[in-house]
Amino acid sequence: MSLAFSTLIFEWRRYFAAIIALAVAGLMVLAMTGMFLGVGKAFTATIDRSPAEIMVLAADSDSLFGNNSGLPRRLIPTVYQHPDVTEVMPLSGSWAFWSNFPKDGQPAKGNGVQVMVIDPAPGSLTIPNDFDERMLQTIAEPYAVIIDSSSEGKLGVKIGDKAKMNGQTIWVRGATNDYPSMFNSIVFTSRQTAKLLNIVDEGPRVGGLLVKIKDPKRVKQVVAELNQMGGGQYKAWAREDLSKVSERGMLKEGGISVIIGFAVVVGAFIGIVITWQTLQSAILANIKEFAGLRALGVSMGSLRLIIMEISFWVGIFGLIMTAVLVAGISMIAKSLNIPMDFPLYIDIPVSIVLLLIAIMSGFFSLGVLKKSQPADLLR
Template sequence: MSLALSTLIYEWRRYLAAVIALAVAGLLVLAMTGMFMGMALSFTATVDKSPAQIMILPPQAEGLFGDSGQPRRMIPMVYEHPGVAEVQPMIMNWAMWSNFPKDGQPAKGDGVRVVVDPVKGAVTLPSDFSDATIEALKEPFAVILDRTSLGKLGVQVGDKAKMNGRTVTVAGVVDGYPNMFNTQVFTSYQTAKLIYVADDGPRVGPLLVKLKDPTRAKQVAAELNVLGAGQFKAWTREELSKSSQMGMMKEGGIAIMIGFMALVGVFIGIVITWQTLQGAILANIKEFASLRALGVSMGELRLIIIELSFWVGVAGLILTVILVSGVAMLAKVGGVPMDFPLFLDIPVAIMLMVIAILSGLFSLGILKKSQPADLLR
């Protein structure tokens, strides 16, 4: 075991503040990005959990956000590929929602409707819907909500509400579809027509494509793009989900907020870690003076400090993982979606290690006080 690591283990109380500072810096950035990534993931949950392996969007689309629809005539074109088993449009039209207030309860209005085909295995039916949920959707004017949306829409299971002026019944709830932007209300095609949201016009939303051989998703997507000749773009489910998340990160306001939190985290991490390391090194200054008296060069002592700051960074990363896991568990209990993709986690981990190393470099000046002559006083 190296001297730096053994020092951190046996003198952990002196370095605890630095470890906590790094962990808080990481938590600030990851909690903010995790929340926004969770929002994007909740928006794509219906597609992510679809039996479809490929999604068809307009050629200029970079994700589900801002999808302006495409011509219905694309459906038979997609069917021309021999590997395609089923193609259906995902209907996501707006509907005006209002509850029936009771006992002084305020009136609440919101909602975006998502139409599904309540037949087990249908390409537009999320794969995690239970048999009871599917049967409930078959009833005329029945709707299904995510459990976290009940309070937002002011209803409970069995309550009635209005969508576009027609009375609907909350027939059940599902889990895993929270949406902090627009509440998702699941209905069948039959109910969608009854509440005037089914659109049989010339334009449709994203096309969900089910393949005969799901293992060929990437190959078929590439072949469909060639077949479409620029009229549409085929995505695998995983590619579309990741691109939608990346697209959300490009939004100006979100990028500014995350950038601000990153700057705050870096400032807190560097200042507190630097000051803590300086204090800890100063407290052990006689030990460093003893090493110099034994012939250890100043360069070797500096390397010890840099290694010590490295191990402080590693400990900070471990504590960050623990804190972020706790926040994620609390968020799950509260119905707040969070996601931590690797393309964000890795830069944050690198950032924390850089903060730790920089703090060590800033603390090297304190070694000038490690004079062997001071041991004689």
């Protein structure tokens, strides 16, 4: 065990504030980022759980966000021309206005909802993988809808209640548990009910296409071949790639990137200042020990290395504390049906930044060693 690590272990109370400062800085950045990415993850939930391997969108689309132009319905036969394609289904959905029927003492609720259309036939590409047979039988009823349980309070209904969508009466016949949304709640309905509510039609355009292929292992190759066949009329995506790109697209939105950037700057500032001051105070408290080492012939270069190693271990323990705090926040968010996501392409850079903050704080604290004069031991 090195001297630096031993010092940190036995003098942990003096360095604990620096560890907490790093953990709070990391938590601030990760919680902010995780919340926005969780919103994106909830938005792509219906795609992530689709049995289709490929999605076909408009040619100018770079993610699910902002994909409003749709596709001509006549392109469906074009996609079918690929020999590996076994099924193509239009992805239908739209926005609708929701209002409840208030009961005694219950407030009236009026919200916009995102309607996802399902074809409740066995094996349909529009059926999410987590929908069981009972849910399909339920949603097949005319004017029946399924909501997520996290949206019951927002929509002012429970299973069995009636409500209105676009001014027409519907019935809440079931609830899911894995489609939370911080904005417009997701409501599932059958294509028949969607037509009755004037939410979708069978016009010349569709929102996108779900594509099933014979061998899912060839999805990358089939995507490339479909794009070549289309001649720029559409853009085919592997479902997993589209989901990842859409999540990252959330971070490219102007307002979101500014908020996250502000959180990073504030978190880094808090981490550097508090960690630096805490390390300085801890080193000053041990200044006689460092002076004793100098009296024994230990060079200033070796003492500086000890300080830098201590700051490195402060960073490591700060990362561990950050992981504990983020795990706690995730559990709380899950219990409150708040979607959060922490992908590695965010976690790893934040971890590196936190470790650099700790090392920089140790570097800024090296000047304190000038006070470690051996002559002070005689006083």
